[in-house]
Amino acid sequence: MSSQDSSEGQQCPLAVGVETSSQSASDGETDCEVITVTIGATVPTGFENTAAEEVQEKIGADATISKDRGRIYFQITTDKLSQVHNLRSVDNLFVVVEEYDNYQFKDSKEETLEDLQKLASKLPWTNALKVWKLNTSLKKKRGPHRRPQGPKGKGRRGRNFRDRGKANKDVVETDTMETVTVEIEKLQLEPQAPTTGQGGGSPDLENSPLGEQQEVEGQEPGPKVLKFRVTCSRAGDKHSFSSNEAARDFGGAVQDFFQWKADMTKFDIEVLLNIHNVEVVIGIALTEESLHRRNITHFGPTTLRSTLCYGMLRLSKPQASDVILDPMCGTGAIPLEGAIEWQQAFYLAGDNNDMAVSRTVNNICHIQKKRLDKCSTPGLPIDTVQWDLCHLPMRTNSVDIIITDMPFGKRMGSRKKNWDLYPPCLREMARVSRPGSGKAVILTQDKKCFQKAISRMGGLWRKHHTVWVNVGGLHAGVFLLKRTAGIFGQTPEDCLKGKPFLSFTVLL
Numbered sequence: 001m002s003s004q005d006s007s008e009g010q011q012c013p014l015a016v017g018v019e020t021s022s023q024s025a026s027d028g029e030t031d032c033e034v035i036t037v038t039i040g041a042t043v044p045t046g047f048e049n050t051a052a053e054e055v056q057e058k059i060g061a062d063a064t065i066s067k068d069r070g071r072i073y074f075q076i077t078t079d080k081l082s083q084v085h086n087l088r089s090v091d092n093l094f095v096v097v098e099e100y101d102n103y104q105f106k107d108s109k110e111e112t113l114e115d116l117q118k119l120a121s122k123l124p125w126t127n128a129l130k131v132w133k134l135n136t137s138l139k140k141k142r143g144p145h146r147r148p149q150g151p152k153g154k155g156r157r158g159r160n161f162r163d164r165g166k167a168n169k170d171v172v173e174t175d176t177m178e179t180v181t182v183e184i185e186k187l188q189l190e191p192q193a194p195t196t197g198q199g200g201g202s203p204d205l206e207n208s209p210l211g212e213q214q215e216v217e218g219q220e221p222g223p224k225v226l227k228f229r230v231t232c233s234r235a236g237d238k239h240s241f242s243s244n245e246a247a248r249d250f251g252g253a254v255q256d257f258f259q260w261k262a263d264m265t266k267f268d269i270e271v272l273l274n275i276h277n278v279e280v281v282i283g284i285a286l287t288e289e290s291l292h293r294r295n296i297t298h299f300g301p302t303t304l305r306s307t308l309c310y311g312m313l314r315l316s317k318p319q320a321s322d323v324i325l326d327p328m329c330g331t332g333a334i335p336l337e338g339a340i341e342w343q344q345a346f347y348l349a350g351d352n353n354d355m356a357v358s359r360t361v362n363n364i365c366h367i368q369k370k371r372l373d374k375c376s377t378p379g380l381p382i383d384t385v386q387w388d389l390c391h392l393p394m395r396t397n398s399v400d401i402i403i404t405d406m407p408f409g410k411r412m413g414s415r416k417k418n419w420d421l422y423p424p425c426l427r428e429m430a431r432v433s434r435p436g437s438g439k440a441v442i443l444t445q446d447k448k449c450f451q452k453a454i455s456r457m458g459g460l461w462r463k464h465h466t467v468w469v470n471v472g473g474l475h476a477g478v479f480l481l482k483r484t485a486g487i488f489g490q491t492p493e494d495c496l497k498g499k500p501f502l503s504f505t506v507l508l
Contacts, residue, residue, distance in 0.1 A: 035078045035127050038099070040274075040283055041090040045070040046469035046478070047311035051089040054314070059083055067279055070470075073099075078131060082138055084286075088310040088341055091290045094272050094283035095135075097128040103280040109240040113249040116273075119282075120253035121191075128284050132269060135286045191257050227263035229270055230254060231285075236277040246273060295340070297366045298359040300331045304405055304443075308469065309337040312403055315467065315480055316441045320344035322400040325432070327351075327389050327425075332360030332382075334403050336367060339380040345400075347382040350392075357386045390424040392432055396488060399432045401439050408445040408474065418446045422453040430460035431488045438483030443469075445476040459491030460484055 043051040048070070052063035055074050063074035073096065076084060084093060106112045230251035232243040250273055255262055260269075270285040292305040312334065318324060322345040326334045329349035339347050349360050361384050372378040387393055406425070407418060429440055440461070444450050454461055465480040484491075 033078075033130070035130060036075055037078065037127055037131050038073055038075050038096040039084060039286075040066075040071060040073050040094045040096050040281065041084075041087070042071055042092045043090050044305065044308045044311055044469060046467045047089060047308070048072055050311045050314050051087070054087055054089045058087065066281075067276060071274075078134055081131065081134060085138075085291070087291070088337070089307055089314070091292050091305070091307050093286040093291070095128045095131040095286060097125060097282040097284060098123050099282070100278075100280040102278050103275075105239065105278070107240070109245070112239075112241055113245060116246060116250045117253040120250060121257045123282060132284045132286065191259075226258070226260045226269050227267045228254070228258075228260045229262060229264050229267045230273055231270060232273040232275065234275040236275065238277070239275070243275075246275065295336045295367060296331055296333055296363055298331060298362040300356060300359055302405070302408075303331045304333045304471075306333060306337050308443075308471070309334045310341065311467075311469075312441045312443060312478055313338045313342065315465070315478065316401045316403055316439050318342040318345045318401060322346070323348070323398065324401045324403060325350075325394075325399045326404050327387075327392060327402065327429070328404045328406060329360050329384070330356050330405065332363050332384070334405070335360075335382050336363060336380075338403075339382040340367065343381060345381065348385065348394075348399075349382060350385040350387045350389075352387065352389055354386060357384055360384050389421075390428050392428055394432045396431050397434050397438075399438065400434060401441070402429050402433060403441045404443070406442055406444040406446075406450070408476070415446060415449070418449045422446075422449050423456065426453050426457055426461065430457065430483065433483040435483055435487060436485040440479075440481040440483070442479045442481065443471070443476060444479070445471065445474045447477050450477075450479065454479075454481070458484075459486045460488070 041051065041055075046069075048065045051072050052065060052074075055061050055063045055072070059074070059076060059080055061074040061076055063072045065072050072090075106115060228251075230247045232247035232250070234243040234246065251262065251271070254260070254271060272281075272283040272285055274281040274283065290305075290307075292307040295306050296303055316324075318338065324335065324338055324345050325348045326332075327350055329335060329351050332349045335347035335349040338345065351357050351360070364380060364382060364384065368378045368380060371380075385393070407421065433440065442450070454463055460483065461481045462484055463479060464482045467478040467480075469476050469478055
């Protein structure tokens with residue numbers, strides 16, 4: 001779609017919506033400009049279609065899935081920006097400054113990095129910065145929020161991007177709470193003429209909370225200088241440059257163009273440079289931390305992201321009055337997400353580990369307290385039990401949906417133990433599920449053991465669909481199973497009950 005301009009040698013970008021109109025604000029205060037922009041969102045790998053469905057359902061926008069797995073793009077008007085933050089399937093959000101579907105990288109590293117430097121001053125920053133400004137004001141109204149903090153030790157405030165050299169990638173943590181206290185209207189968002197001093201400011205600005213210009217008696221204070229950083233995400237093996245080199249040179253050009261201050265940890269604005277083979281997307285981050293950090297305060301060794309839990313729940317299509325069971329709940333991430341989003345169903349969370357049950361109870365109490373503080377109904381349709389997974393204290397044929405994260409055999413248990421655990425576990429799940437209508441959504445990385453166990457239970461479970469996901473760098477599968485109409489205890493597989501679950505290799 002995009003191609004190189006033969007006359008000037010510049011890249012031809014894809015069109016980004018720039019429609020504007022004047023519309024009355026929802027709170028009735030003042031008229032505000034409504035802009036149509038493209039929003040990018042990172043989602044759990046494998047659940048891109050699920051996220052696209054949610055965007056269509058809740059915002060009414062058609063989302064496109066990026067060639068780079070784990071990202072979707074959709075257009076919105078800025079009056080719907082707050083709704084975007086309420087999406088349950090997305091991790092991080094950013095507004096697209098420009099996107100190139102077929103960026104023509106030069107053969108040499110030096111020429112490519114020089115092109116990236118020139119690109120910074122040619123990009124249409126105006127609308128993206130307006131969205132960032134609006135997004136920051138929305139966060140201010142919502143009250144306290146997290147601001148990314150870097151590793152302990154000497155900070156990197158005020159550094160020039162070109163001084164980064166071959167530094168390691170920045171590690172960003174989110175362990176402190178701050179409140180937006182800047183006056184948004186007084187931030188320096190427009191390109192500025194170069195000034196003396198490194199990074200476009202004087203040394204006296206170095207220790208200022210937001211790089212404020214010095215006040216001179218009798219003169220109006222100037223705009224506050226933004227602090228920023230550039231984060232580059234690169235995928236592909238045909239690039240002559242590294243992610244750090246691209247971020248360094250592109251960030252240096254952005255710094256020269258806007259006269260912003262570079263700060264790798266306490267930044268106000270984060271510019272994103274996403275490169276996937278020949279696809280290049282430049283954006284501005286709208287989230288300071290992943291939106292999956294919303295339910296859990298008491299973490300276990302293998303806590304699932306809330307966004308991944310949402311994808312698993314949506315795959316099962318919960319209905320009103322469904323009884324939904326998580327027999328290995330860990331921290332309760334799955335039933336908690338379900339109880340918040342699908343409140344017409346009832347959720348049972350259980351585990352054989354007393355610490356896991358305690359974490360689940362604490363997480364439920366945390367959500368209930370948050371809802372009470374917001375003056376909403378604090379109660380959740382969820383209960384917690386400690387039980388033996390293979391002998392559930394539940395009636396036969398009493399559960400509509402089972403959703404659980406089974407042990408991978410990595411951090412919890414072992415691959416050897418899984419061969420003894422999976423078969424009786426799946427049998428017990430079949431016993432409590434409703435024949436003909438029951439469903440199970442199982443997440444596991446031990447695919448070989450799971451497939452073998454399911455193949456031995458054809459009379460009870462049928463594999464309907466599989467979604468391949470990335471969980472902490474591990475290639476795992478989310479398996480949607482349908483309960484057959486077979487009556488538990490009367491299927492051909494029941495004659496195998498009690499026999500060892502072994503795998504034999506025949507050598508010819």
